[in-house]
Amino acid sequence: MPKLVEQQQLCDNRWQVLDDQQPIPPSHYLLPLARWLAAREIAADGAPFGVIIDGDQPLEELAPTLAELPLIAIHFAKFADGRGFSTARLLRGRYGYRGELRACGDIFRDQLFFLQRCGFDSFELPDEADQSWLQSLHDFTVSYQAAAR
Amino acid sequence: MYQYNARDHQLVRERVQQFRGQTERYLAGKLSDEQFLPLRLQNGLYVQRLAPMLRIAIPYGLLSSRQLRKLADITRRYDKGYAHFTTRQNLQLNWPQLECVPDILAELAEVEMHAVQTSGNCIRNVTSDQFAGVATDEVEDPRPWCELLRQWSTLHPEFAFLPRKFKIAVNGSQADRAAFLFHDVGVELVRNSAGETRCNIYAGGGLGRTPVIAELVRRELEPQHLLTYLDALLRVYNSHGNRANKYKARIKILVKAWGVERFATAVEDEWQFAKGGENTLTSASIEAMKAHFTLPDYRQPNADAEQQLQQQAASELAFARWLERNSHSHKQPGYRAVTLSLKPTGVAPGDVTDRQLEAIAQLADDYSFGEVRATHNQNVVLADVRIEQLYALWQAAKAAGFATPTVGTLTDMICCPGGDFCSLANAKSIPVAESLQRRFDDIDYLYDLGDLELNISGCMNACGHHHVGQIGILGVDKKGEEWYQIQIGGSAGKDAALAKVLGPAFSRDQVADTVANLLSVYTDNRIDGESFLETYRRIGLDPFKERVYAQAS
Numbered sequence: 297m298p299k300l301v302e303q304q305q306l307c308d309n310r311w312q313v314l315d316d317q318q319p320i321p322p323s324h325y326l327l328p329l330a331r332w333l334a335a336r337e338i339a340a341d342g343a344p345f346g347v348i349i350d351g352d353q354p355l356e357e358l359a360p361t362l363a364e365l366p367l368i369a370i371h372f373a374k375f376a377d378g379r380g381f382s383t384a385r386l387l388r389g390r391y392g393y394r395g396e397l398r399a400c401g402d403i404f405r406d407q408l409f410f411l412q413r414c415g416f417d418s419f420e421l422p423d424e425a426d427q428s429w430l431q432s433l434h435d436f437t438v439s440y441q442a443a444a445r
Numbered sequence: 446m447y448q449y450n451a452r453d454h455q456l457v458r459e460r461v462q463q464f465r466g467q468t469e470r471y472l473a474g475k476l477s478d479e480q481f482l483p484l485r486l487q488n489g490l491y492v493q494r495l496a497p498m499l500r501i502a503i504p505y506g507l508l509s510s511r512q513l514r515k516l517a518d519i520t521r522r523y524d525k526g527y528a529h530f531t532t533r534q535n536l537q538l539n540w541p542q543l544e545c546v547p548d549i550l551a552e553l554a555e556v557e558m559h560a561v562q563t564s565g566n567c568i569r570n571v572t573s574d575q576f577a578g579v580a581t582d583e584v585e586d587p588r589p590w591c592e593l594l595r596q597w598s599t600l601h602p603e604f605a606f607l608p609r610k611f612k613i614a615v616n617g618s619q620a621d622r623a624a625f626l627f628h629d630v631g632v633e634l635v636r637n638s639a640g641e642t643r644c645n646i647y648a649g650g651g652l653g654r655t656p657v658i659a660e661l662v663r664r665e666l667e668p669q670h671l672l673t674y675l676d677a678l679l680r681v682y683n684s685h686g687n688r689a690n691k692y693k694a695r696i697k698i699l700v701k702a703w704g705v706e707r708f709a710t711a712v713e714d715e716w717q718f719a720k721g722g723e724n725t726l727t728s729a730s731i732e733a734m735k736a737h738f739t740l741p742d743y744r745q746p747n748a749d750a751e752q753q754l755q756q757q758a759a760s761e762l763a764f765a766r767w768l769e770r771n772s773h774s775h776k777q778p779g780y781r782a783v784t785l786s787l788k789p790t791g792v793a794p795g796d797v798t799d800r801q802l803e804a805i806a807q808l809a810d811d812y813s814f815g816e817v818r819a820t821h822n823q824n825v826v827l828a829d830v831r832i833e834q835l836y837a838l839w840q841a842a843k844a845a846g847f848a849t850p851t852v853g854t855l856t857d858m859i860c861c862p863g864g865d866f867c868s869l870a871n872a873k874s875i876p877v878a879e880s881l882q883r884r885f886d887d888i889d890y891l892y893d894l895g896d897l898e899l900n901i902s903g904c905m906n907a908c909g910h911h912h913v914g915q916i917g918i919l920g921v922d923k924k925g926e927e928w929y930q931i932q933i934g935g936s937a938g939k940d941a942a943l944a945k946v947l948g949p950a951f952s953r954d955q956v957a958d959t960v961a962n963l964l965s966v967y968t969d970n971r972i973d974g975e976s977f978l979e980t981y982r983r984i985g986l987d988p989f990k991e992r993v994y995a996q997a998s
Contacts, residue, residue: 352684375480375606376483376566376606377606377688378566378603378604378605378606378607378683379683379684379688381602381603381604381605381606381683382603382680382683382684383684385603385680386680386684389718389719389722390715390718390719404480406463406467406476406480406484407605407606409602410600410602410603410605411602412602413602413603414602414603435459435462435463436456436459436460436463436600437455437459438452438455438456438459439456439600439602440456440596440597440599440600440601441597441601441602441724442722442723442724443602
């Protein structure tokens with residue numbers, strides 16, 4: 297089963313990514329951006345949910361809705377495509393997003409430290425991830441740059 | 446020079462630990478080739494034609510004698526007893542074992558060195574002027590700014606997976622010895638009308654397949670904002686640079702596609718949100734960094750020192766030649782900077798043996814406060830030599846093979862490792878360099894030609910800077926055979942220009958004759974002490990082309 301790192305703990309990933317039509321479950325689901333923008337009243341029922349965007353998604357449309365969003369998942373199409381790192385910094389810095397930020401898609405262990413520094417606080421990992429992956433969140437105890445938050 | 450504090454030591458140690466773990470996982474099959482690739486590259490490790498290659502960072506070219514001795518020791522124990530100074534002020538080992546690289550990095554960490562980000566699609570080693578801090582035309586010492594940039598860029602979490610590599614150069618002098626207009630970002634330190642330090646930021650320069658001269662994106666940036674401004678600039682590039690085609694992924698392509706105004710506006714817009722943030726420099730942090738680069742303990746020269754030097758030069762022609770070509774004027778009365786030439790005939794330009802590294806360390810200790818600088822021309826500079834000691838230094842340098850008196854002339858060429866080592870190369874470059882050194886071994890002729898940059902690259906990736914040579918030679922592959930395209934008229938200085946190709950390529954044994962023909966066009970046409978470049982700019986490409994191809998056909 298795919299794994300999730302939340303609050304630096306490894307757990308099973310019970311979140312579901314919805315397409316544009318699938319019925320909305322009671323909780324723990326990720327909506328595509330367009331569906332979210334079309335149906336923001338979803339937020340009113342208080343159940344855990346989030347929006348999933350690609351690493352290269354421009355943020356102008358999403359920005360006015362950030363205060364209503366408990367979770368944004370940024371999808372990495374390929375691990376070498378680092379746009380998601382900047383998207384996270386933009387959300388945390390320029391747009392002042394305070395909710396949960398999750399990295400998902402093609403990411404691997406050795407990127408966790410940098411992802412965390414860019415403002416991600418949860419990570420979707422592949423099936424084979426084990427406890428040892430968590431060590432990579434602590435690869436460095438010192439840094440030269442300011443972190444995202 | 447900069448001394449590591451506890452945080453710096455901690456960081457490089459943790460980096461070694463991290464890479465040791467990654468290497469172990471790779472060797473155990475737990476990390477794929479594809480995943481290991483960016484991790485090893487960001488630690489300077491390539492897989493080359495014959496063996497791995499490890500590129501060690503020499504931040505803005507500064508090295509201590511202690512570091513040189515450690516490098517000598519490493520080349521002896523982990524390699525074949527020699528190393529190679531690169532055109533970006535770094536040092537390469539050609540024969541390390543992959544399994545040993547973590548140990549090599551651990552040893553480097555002991556002497557405040559590393560291989561962080563010497564390759565990969567990230568911010569590379571910051572380069573600068575080899576005469577930083579001692580140049581007579583210096584406006585502002587670039588070294589503290591380079592170190593601030595080194596720290597900011599080291600393990601920058603946002604920019605480890607950029608569209609492509611990213612190179613920054615800093616220049617603080619009137620002349621440009623850092624080729625800053627040919628970098629992804631060039632920082633030019635200037636003074637404003639009130640005499641305060643400011644940074645002109647140029648972006649989108651580079652060599653490679655598509656050579657471009659950088660354009661000014663921000664005039665007179667207040668230096669406390671240097672890092673936040675570059676955060677914004679890199680963020681724009683990271684978000685918008687081309688990721689579909691690696692040959693169109695450098696920032697120069699984005700700046701060209703958008704136009705410099707649109708690019709500058711996008712950066713400015715992004716910067717409004719980054720400005721004043723935590724990466725803003727304070728005057729205290731700037732002053733603290735400058736305190737690492739204070740003047741050495743200079744001595745007053747003896748009253749007759751200059752006179753004595755002139756006498757020594759007058760009585761020994763070989764010394765006079767060396768003094769003219771290999772020593773350079775200095776801010777401090779009674780001192781000169783000296784270039785130790787790594788370009789003797791028959792040795793690959795930039796190559797040094799373990800013993801030579803130790804000899805350089807000794808010369809640094811004996812004559813220049815224990816420090817040296819690697820240059821992008823692949824030589825080594827002793828920056829602070831008392832003029833009373835120049836003669837003794839010349840003799841010592843001669844004995845160690847570093848006194849070839851050709852610095853800045855035709856045979857002091859820049860040359861990449863080429864097809865002898867590099868898996869990217871289309872053709873060999875070292876044998877071409879050697880054939881030119883053998884052909885042009887008449888020192889009076891070389892001096893008569895004056896300052897002349899000849900640069901050789903073994904492929905269009907242009908590590909040998911052929912686009913900016915007054916004469917540039919590019920190795921090309923034609924149906925499996927090695928050919929050489931020759932171009933002329935390039936300049937890496939503030940009068941930056943890209944060389945123009947003469948025409949069809951030449952075989953390797955035609956190269957020296959062709960260069961001879963080019964030089965004869967110059968000497969036939971020059972007036973009033975014109976340089977090769979000045980003559981070319983006056984008479985244009987055609988006369989060169991005509992003679993070269995008339996002779997060839």
